[in-house]
Amino acid sequence: MGSGKPEMPGRWHSTAFRVRYQETDQMGVVYHANYLSWFESGRTEMFRGLGFAYRTLxxxxxxxxxxxxxxxxxxxxxxxxxxxxxxxxxxxxxLRLAYEYEVRRISGEEEAHAGDSAGSPVLPAQFSSSALSGELLVSGSTSHVWLNRDWKPVRLDRAQPELYQAITAALRQEGGAV
Incomplete structure (x- = not known):
């Protein structure tokens, strides 16, 4: 299966919501630590879009x-x-996963056309970051390592070969080179 790393980044997945009052600080802006929570929401919804719930993993x-x-x-x-x-x-x-994120403010026409009936943005199959809607507020990345229940690093292809193959197949199907 080669190195198991995409030759290029996968397609963008998205989730959208309104900023809640409790997420802001005294200055009226989103408190910086909330962006990490939003990154987690992005990862969770991305995996769900690939057909896997984090809870199932x-x-x-x-x-x-x-x-x-x-x-x-x-x-x-x-x-x-x-x-x-x-x-x-x-x-x-x-052994590992890495993600890239962009948090963007969308409004007006973007907001009106950004969501499906559940309010989640509907995106083309694949597009460049220059095509993402909205004003860029925060960009970032996270790295992760596969662990077992004992918090020991594992090779997913050996510990859970069916899961590894299913994730690899889902990434290939969406157009990511794995």
Missing amino acids: EDMGALLPVTDANLQFKSPARYDDYIAVYTRLTAFSA
Whole structure:
């Protein structure tokens, strides 16, 4: 199966929501730690879009703790802003995963056309970051390692070969080179 790493980043997945008052600080802007929580929402929804619930992965004994997080702040999000979190895989192997994120403020016409009936943005199969909707607020990345229930590093292709093959197949199907 080669190196197991995409030759190029996978397609962007998204989730959208309004900023809640409780996510803001005294200055009226989103408190910086909330972006990490939003990254997690992006990862969870991305995996769900591939056909896997994080809970199912964990029930199977496959854990994915964050080993590195990087955020670059461009502009603040504020209470009641409509936010899209765009997420894509930048690396996938039997040992590790890495994600890239863009948090963007969307409004007006973008908001009206961004969501499906559940309010989640509907995106083309694959597009470049220059095509993402909205004003870039925060960009970032996270790295993760596959662990078992005993918090020991594992090779997913050996510990859970069916899961590894299913994830690899889903990534190939969406157009990512694995």
